[in-house]
Amino acid sequence: MDTPTGTRRLSSPFDLRPNAPRLVLKFSEVSLPAHSLDTPLEDHFGPIMKGHEVGGTAVDAVRASPQxxxxxxxxxxxxxxxxxxxxxxxxxxxxxxxxxxxxxxxxxxxxxxxxxxxxxxxxxxxxxxxxxxxxxxxxxxxxxxxxxxxxxxxxxxxxxxxxxxxxxxxxxxxxxxxxxxxxxxxxxxxxxxxxxxxxxxxxxxxxxxxxxxxxxxxxxxxxxxxxxxxxxxxxxERIKAALPDTWTTGTYASNISDFFGGAFLGALISxxxxxxxxxxxxxxxxxxxxxxxxxxxxxxxxxxxxxxxxxxxxxxxxxxxxxxxGIINVSYENLSHLLRHALAEIMSWTRLTIPFSTAPASLDLSPILQGIRGLPIIHTESYVCRLPPGHRFQMRKFRGVFQSLVQDRVIDAKTQVIEPLRASVELAGLAHDTQYVERFYAGETSREEQRRTGFEWSHGLASRVRYETGGTVLSTRISLERGLSCSTGGGTHHAGPDYGSGYCLINDIAVAAMNLIRNDPNFKVLIIDLDVHQGDGTALIFENEPRVFTLSVHAEKNFPFRKQKSDLDLGLEDGLQDNEYLQVLQEHIPVVLDQFRPDFVLYDAGVDVHEADALGRLKLSDNGLWRRDMFILKECMKRGVPTSTVIGGGYDKDLEVLSRRHSIIHRAAIKIHSQMQ
Missing domain, CATH: 1.50.40.10 (Mitochondrial carrier domain)
Structure with missing residues (x-):
């Protein structure tokens, strides 16, 4: 890759040049000082990450929204x-x-x-x-x-x-x-x-x-x-949460579980x-x-x-x-679902939104930000779509993240939340082959292509992906104005230039980065990807783009097994715990920030590095995630670098626990944002 002078001439403590070999760290080789990076998560938000020890479920939370x-x-x-x-x-x-x-x-x-x-x-x-x-x-x-x-x-x-x-x-x-x-x-x-x-x-x-x-x-x-x-x-909701995934995933199975859940309770109470x-x-x-x-x-x-x-x-x-x-419960859930999406469409016609097909980097956002107080949160119910029964991907987590934040009064749904519009073919085409985007939007991808993504195509899935991509783009535009913002979705880093992979269809991070740099030859974006899986699609998309630096910290032996070359890959051995993991970040993140000197940071705060994650191979705790996110955001904010966050990967059968785990990044961002004020 051709490297402009002063862009990637990074030095100690490790060789960060584009062609440097991938670094694999073993957890026995690093150590942390005795003092911790930050105070524990519980000191700021109470014991919210203790799963079933705390009353209330995210799925049973008050159904709040921007409206x-x-x-x-x-x-x-x-x-x-x-x-x-x-x-x-x-x-x-x-x-x-x-x-x-x-x-x-x-x-x-x-x-x-x-x-x-x-x-x-x-x-x-x-x-x-x-x-x-x-x-x-x-x-x-x-x-x-x-x-x-x-x-x-x-x-x-x-x-x-x-x-x-x-x-x-x-x-x-x-x-x-x-x-x-x-x-x-x-x-x-x-x-x-x-x-x-x-x-x-x-x-x-x-x-x-x-x-x-x-x-x-x-x-x-x-x-x-x-x-x-x-x-x-x-x-x-507790009855539904206790049922196996195969009983609650997909339209048919979900209706059956809603019927029997309501029927059982109705018969018992009567x-x-x-x-x-x-x-x-x-x-x-x-x-x-x-x-x-x-x-x-x-x-x-x-x-x-x-x-x-x-x-x-x-x-x-x-x-x-x-x-x-049984009839009441299943009818209620279906009517609520239909009304939710109908109202989302109606509100998208009537509220101030960003026309993503033509959104320039210099677009004035002051009208949409005028009523926003506190840390801007990008969310829409359209991040969620229905999946076939028994699907491994927890689609409802995007709603669960938002509901857990509202339930715990971490955010105000009326004054902090902005809804995006769907990303157009033109916008997604900034990072992807236009023909691939058109085929995916139209449902013309082959069965083999769909198998590689882990999803069977549907209109709902295509719409969800477009909203999620639009949400990340909107977050970056808002962060340029406000310094920091968070989406309740995003992080689809496996999608490559002309393909989808590993639950990722359109690479929202890559699209957002391309949108930032497309009109400015000197604008530089740093992508910090801390998902447990390497951001291979992101690395491939930007392999010849000197204005975007891709940094991936991941489990070396995890998916994808054929990795791409990021500008800096830190492949970790299995079993790395909080202190060892944070030591890796301390030794690399400040160096990259100081020597690459980005104008913007996109942060993928994947929680599949957690010790309880179904697809992770690392051993971070809830508090380790909190310390990680606080460290990244502090390093960016103290250098005055605008930053947007996405939630990345996370896999757990317990929807409440997973949703709250994903919400740690939002809670950390709100803490940092309050200190900025």
Missing amino acids: TGVDEWREYVAGGGAALVAITITFPINKTMFRQQVHNISPAEAVRQLRVEGGMHLYRGLLSPLLMKISTQSIMFGSYFQYSRLIQEHTHLTPTYAKLMGAVLAGVSEACMMPLERVQVLMQDSKFHTQFRNTPHALYSIRVYGLREYYRGLSAILLRNCPGNVIFFGSR TMFYPVNVTKTHLQLQVGGPFLQFRAVFKMLLEERGLRGMFRGVHINYTRSFLSW
Whole structure:
């Protein structure tokens, strides 16, 4: 490679010339001074990296986004839509169970009564439960996420307690729709068939008894709603997280797991509170007259029927709840997913964004940065797409990283997050063969090409890659203005000039670097790649580009087994731990920064160097990752070099643990950014 004077004439402590042999360090050959590089991670953010020792899961976090209010309204809509589907299917079962509760009869007798009354009466009273369920389920899901977020923002409660309080308050809020449930009880009992023509007539008729009449049985409703919500929201995502990957990955498998997760919880909760519902039904069958206490009616029914009688009809209730809540949960997840992506597209049309097909290096970003406070975070829900069942790649980690940061109140979703647009063919073509980009975007890559990437092509996958590439490009443009920014995705360093490889389709790091240098012959970019795998695609793309210095610190014996030549490769022996690894960085990073003197740094903070990573061969701890990231960012910032970070590789079956591990770079960047201010 032709080297301009003063660009790569690097010296001690190691030979960093482009043609220098790859350096392989054994962990027994290096040592660290007694003092540590930085204080531990826990000193700044608490014990957040302890996995299951800390309550709350990233996947169950408050669903926040740059449009937090819009996101919460999505929860309301998805909850109501799920109820519409479920109640229409299960209404006849519910009516059979109701007859058993009221008349203490067998299932066969209840069915016989309904058959005698005829088909015209089978769906009599549907409007009331339909309105009631749509309203209450909408409030249940929407207010839970809204209350949880508000409590976390305005109190010092932990995320676990905030969500617990959110579930209780959602149960109370649901009770505001109690008049509809009250009328549903009246409409389903045959003795009121002639008294009330329909739901509106029943609602109008009981007004003569006053407002309180609409809320007869309120204590029973609260006793059912509040603890039921705590159990449901506290267990829902944990059940899914505990299932094997093959049960939760891919559209079909995910729907099955969502159905059975919701079905199990619904059946469990409805069975636990069945006697409460029986008592509530008897309280609400009375129109006018004195208001009886829940405890008195419960005691009377228990003495009259016995414990077994209080559970008469529970098997039908169990079946109905199993089916109903399975449908609700899977419908909710699908509706939420559809709304999330629809809203993302709509918002991308209406918010200030960067036209990536023509984005010059000198583009004025002041309009988009005007409302940003704190460290800019680049994120979009479009970083996530669906994969086939059992896929090894944790696609949901990109959402999980963002949610863990919001849940722990590390970032403010309203004032720190910017959404990118998709990278065009022209933009991706800065680092790749244009024909390859066009074929990949159009889904025309061969089966062999797809096999090499580890992904089967889909429209969702292509769109995700384009957003991720656009996110890294946007991050670099923002860092030129603000000094530092982080994406919640990126790091696809195995993609080469005309091919994809190892879960990497378009090399977002290379595209971003090319975009930085394309209009300035003197602009220099340093790529620091600390993923456990060598950045072979990046090295190949820039092998003849003197303005970009590629530095890769990786496990020598790990993938890719046929490595390319970076400007500096530090291949490490297996088993390297925190102190030895950090010693390597201390001896090389400052030298490269001082002698190459970059105008910009792109930092791939891969966490597959972690001791628990499924594909790594090194032994870094959580705190080792924190010290690593703090060191890199400090070295860049104290030299005044604008820096952008991407999350790189990381592989763990536990989504929560992996998401929080990836979020260490954002937490370190926020710490550094606050010191800069």
